[in-house]
Amino acid sequence: MYQHHQQAIAAITAKLQTREDVLGVIIGGSVAHGYASETSDLDIMLVLSEADYERALGSYEVGFFETESTPYEGGYVDGKCVSVDYIRQVAAAGSEPAKFAFKDAWVSYSRIEGLDELVAAASAYPSARQDENLARFYAQFETWKWYYYEGLKRNNLLLMDYSRTNYAYFAGRLILTLNGMLFPSYKWFLKELERAPRKPDGFMQLMKGVTEQRTAEPIEALYASLMDFHRWSSSDKHWSVQFMLDSQLNWLDGNVPILDL
Secondary structure, rough: OOOOHHHHHHHHHHHHHOOOOOEEEEEEEHHHHHOOOOOEEEEEEEEHHHHHHHHHHOOOEEEEEEEOOOOOOOOOOOEEEEEEEEEHHHHHHHOOHHOOOOOOEEEEOOOOOHHHHEEEEHOOHHHHHHHHHHHHHHHHHHHHHHHHHHHHHHHHHHHHHHHHHHHHHHHHOOOOOOOOOOOOOOOHHHHHHHHHHOOOOOOHHHHHHHHOOOOOOHHHHHHHHHHHHOOOOOOOOOOOHHHHHHHHHHHHHOOOOHHHH
């Protein structure tokens, strides 16, 4: 860790522990993950009481930002408010990006007994869903490959580009899931894939080909590589059925991506 990040952590922790409503401070983000550059900001979580957290949610004041504690040019502290119950919910049923926010994180200040253990539990990989997720991500991988060719047939560059991006993401999701690694959302996706020990030879280069070229060759090269590497689904249902359930009928459960609202 850079010395100026250590200084920023000490400064913001000392500042926040004087606030009566702050019960704990958790250090996360690129500094915690080991991905920080010299100019990286400092990501933190402020642990509030349940009542204060509900008030913060209701008033849209769940974010935190300041620059006074970062003694380097362009530095700032970026944070969000959480509560103990929220952390428990992440541990029990949180999305992988929600869990990844707690991965490698540590507590710099706490008035809550057992907060360190709660943070560790929140970042545990959801192994009970691993096989199910492999089947679901495989269905997405196949479907977005199909959509790419639909765009190619129609010379629809928007559909081609959108499909290539999703195709690459779900190729990566398959690899992360096979390795029992959390999906970090988009910013650190490639970094985490680089860390994955089990993946096809040249996988990162194949991913780069898909994201940088609009032709079919890299699509097929990545596909062949993954199909030769592992059997991704043992389901007797066609992958299109799983895609329909996850991406076309999902509104029935109220879990609708914002793009589809």
